[in-house]
Amino acid sequence: MSAESLLVTESLTKRFGGRCVVDGVSLEVNRGDVFGFLGPNGAGKSTTMRMILGLVRASSGTIRVAGIDVGRDRRAALAKVGAVVEGPAFYDHLSGWENLEIFTALGGGATRARMEEALEIVGLRGREGDPVDVYSTGMRQRLGIAQALLPHPEIILLDEPGNGLDPRGSLEIRALIRQLSTDHGLTIFLSSHLLHEVEQLCDRVAILDRGHLLYQGSVAGLLTRASYLRVVVESPAAAGRFLEGFEGVQVLYEETGSLTLRLSGVDPAWVNARLVEKGFRVQELRQVRESLENIFLRLTGGEREAAA
Amino acid sequence: MGFSVLIRTEFLKLRRSRTVTVGVVSLLAFVLLVLWGFHSYAAQRLGGVSIFGTSSGEPGYFNGLLFALYSLYFAFNFIMPVVIAVVAGAQISGEASAGTLRAILSRPVDRTSLLLSKFAVTAMYAWMVITGFVIFNLVLGFALVGWGDLALYPGPLGLVEEPGSIPLRDALGRFALATLSGTWSLMTLAAIAFFLSVVTRSPVVSVTGAILAYMVLTVVGRVEFFTEIKSHFFTTDMDFWRIVFKPEIPWREIAYGASRCGVYIFTLLLVSAVLFERKDITT
Ligand SMILES: Nc1ncnc2c1ncn2[C@@H]1O[C@H](COP(=O)(O)OP(=O)(O)O)[C@@H](O)[C@H]1O
Numbered sequence: 206m207s208a209e210s211l212l213v214t215e216s217l218t219k220r221f222g223g224r225c226v227v228d229g230v231s232l233e234v235n236r237g238d239v240f241g242f243l244g245p246n247g248a249g250k251s252t253t254m255r256m257i258l259g260l261v262r263a264s265s266g267t268i269r270v271a272g273i274d275v276g277r278d279r280r281a282a283l284a285k286v287g288a289v290v291e292g293p294a295f296y297d298h299l300s301g302w303e304n305l306e307i308f309t310a311l312g313g314g315a316t317r318a319r320m321e322e323a324l325e326i327v328g329l330r331g332r333e334g335d336p337v338d339v340y341s342t343g344m345r346q347r348l349g350i351a352q353a354l355l356p357h358p359e360i361i362l363l364d365e366p367g368n369g370l371d372p373r374g375s376l377e378i379r380a381l382i383r384q385l386s387t388d389h390g391l392t393i394f395l396s397s398h399l400l401h402e403v404e405q406l407c408d409r410v411a412i413l414d415r416g417h418l419l420y421q422g423s424v425a426g427l428l429t430r431a432s433y434l435r436v437v438v439e440s441p442a443a444a445g446r447f448l449e450g451f452e453g454v455q456v457l458y459e460e461t462g463s464l465t466l467r468l469s470g471v472d473p474a475w476v477n478a479r480l481v482e483k484g485f486r487v488q489e490l491r492q493v494r495e496s497l498e499n500i501f502l503r504l505t506g507g508e509r510e511a512a513a
Numbered sequence: 514m515g516f517s518v519l520i521r522t523e524f525l526k527l528r529r530s531r532t533v534t535v536g537v538v539s540l541l542a543f544v545l546l547v548l549w550g551f552h553s554y555a556a557q558r559l560g561g562v563s564i565f566g567t568s569s570g571e572p573g574y575f576n577g578l579l580f581a582l583y584s585l586y587f588a589f590n591f592i593m594p595v596v597i598a599v600v601a602g603a604q605i606s607g608e609a610s611a612g613t614l615r616a617i618l619s620r621p622v623d624r625t626s627l628l629l630s631k632f633a634v635t636a637m638y639a640w641m642v643i644t645g646f647v648i649f650n651l652v653l654g655f656a657l658v659g660w661g662d663l664a665l666y667p668g669p670l671g672l673v674e675e676p677g678s679i680p681l682r683d684a685l686g687r688f689a690l691a692t693l694s695g696t697w698s699l700m701t702l703a704a705i706a707f708f709l710s711v712v713t714r715s716p717v718v719s720v721t722g723a724i725l726a727y728m729v730l731t732v733v734g735r736v737e738f739f740t741e742i743k744s745h746f747f748t749t750d751m752d753f754w755r756i757v758f759k760p761e762i763p764w765r766e767i768a769y770g771a772s773r774c775g776v777y778i779f780t781l782l783l784v785s786a787v788l789f790e791r792k793d794i795t796t
């Protein structure tokens with residue numbers, strides 16, 4: 206590993222009354238990553254985040270933030286972390302500004318200028334005087350991010366930042382997260398149950414299901430595992446037999462007029478070239494993305510196929 | 514990060530809080546109720562003479578000080594404990610159910626310091642509410658009825674066996690003392706509400722739990738049947754606050770009552786702190 210790891214968990218486990226909710230999860234988030242923590246509802250994402258923040262005590266395993274053990278020196282570790290856990294929560298009867306004052310005081314305080322800067326970054330300048338009561342879900346999310354930014358953290362934890370937002374709202378939040386990474390050099394650890402959200406934002410991803418880590422690596426790596434190639438071609442049966450001879454090509458099934466393939470290590474253009482070379486008339490090549498649910502079925506239930 | 518910062522943020526949260534507003538408004542409404550009662554009670558005793566407007570003449574037994582004492586005494590029976598239990602009982606569970614507890618504890622904050630600062634702020638809040646209440650009653654009593662010595666008779670207050678009196682200047686000092694003994698007494702109930710607030714995640718449970726415990730024991734303590742065990746009720750210990758109005762201040766009894774309340778307060782706080790340190794914040 207050449208990159209410096211900023212957040213590391215080792216065999217992190219949480220049992221709630223005998224039920225294992227997070228089971229031996231070892232994560233490694235490097236400095237500069239936009240790291241996606243993907244999993245269906247109830248997978249244990251929030252519980253993992255809560256353990257990282259010291260809200261929930263790990264049953265076993267260790268967590269380090271910038272080399273500091275959260276179990277040993279929680280306060281020093283948390284000084285490096287900004288977080289929005291499971292939907293931003295505020296004192297709704299107070300204004301956005303007053304809320305920032307309260308939360309920043311708990312982390313050692315921030316200057317007025319810094320608070321204004323944070324509001325500027327999240328695009329809430331001018332609305333800070335309004336009571337949080339009247340904020341939309343998107344504004345609350347952005348105030349949450351402003352709060353997380355205030356103490357100049359090294360890493361920001363965001364738990365399902367897109368939850369409850371309309372398409373425009375989630376687009377804006379994604380743009381903001383991207384900006385935090387590129388313009389402000391922040392490391393971001395975000396959870397989501399939406400593959401497309403993670404795919405659009407993250408360079409690295411971990412997949413959690415029922416407390417187990419199923420995958421950890423690059424998004425590109427996941428997407429090759431998660432996509433199919435649909436080939437519309439004359440005589441698909443013959444084309445299928447031909448392609449099956451190549452390394453990295455797996456024929457999943459044939460239908461009238463088309464073939465569905467899974468590729469590993471070869472790209473669609475290469476497949477196209479082989480088919481054309483051999484004289485097959487290729488009418489269409491289309492990448493079919495598997496839904497997250499299907500990836501899970503495959504990752505958890507072996508090789509049972511369920512192509513879209 | 515210092516303790517004073519935590520105290521300051523807790524006060525910031527109480528700013529414009531609906532609980533606080535409702536508490537203050539209901540206390541003011543209560544004063545009007547007592548005023549009405551006091552007026553009609555005095556009228557009945559004095560054979561139809563109104564006590565209002567006597568401030569120009571010489572104020573007799575039914576003066577502003579007595580009114581303030583009645584008001585304080587009746588407020589302490591029920592409404593003041595409720596106002597304090599509502600604020601104390603919501604301290605942890607209220608923030609847990611609102612989700613702000615996880616936001617606070619995601620900051621580098623020491624849990625025990627947070628808990629203690631919340632209790633300290635509840636105590637300061639209680640003292641301010643009581644003091645404000647006392648001042649309001651004294652001012653109102655002075656304006657409407659006038660002041661004189663505080664005359665005490667065996668009666669509803671149950672303070673003396675035979676008639677006695679406290680000179681005006683002295684009586685004002687007693688009211689000041691009562692704000693302190695009253696706060697300490699109420700903190701016993703606050704500590705119970707606080708403890709419930711740590712162990713449940715619903716402010717409704719912690720607030721009503723504390724109020725119910727208080728009400729049941731208060732009511733039961735007045736029933737003949739429970740006379741023998743009454744001395745074991747925390748509500749009996751809380752009652753010490755008002756003996757500061759005895760003609761001769763019974764310091765020893767005050768110290769005894771205050772320390773019994775102190776045992777409750779410190780034990781409950783200690784247990785709360787231990788539980789809170791180890792609690793998984795899952796809301
Ligand atoms: N306090 C708790 N007691 C028992 N089970 C819990 C508790 N909190 C969460 N769980 C369980 O842990 C699992 C993971 O929950 P969570 O971490 O919230 O998942 P996610 O954030 O991925 O949706 C769920 O099955 C949930 O029911």
Ligand SMILES: [Mg+2]
Pocket residue numbers: 247250251252291364365
């Ligand atoms: Mg969650």
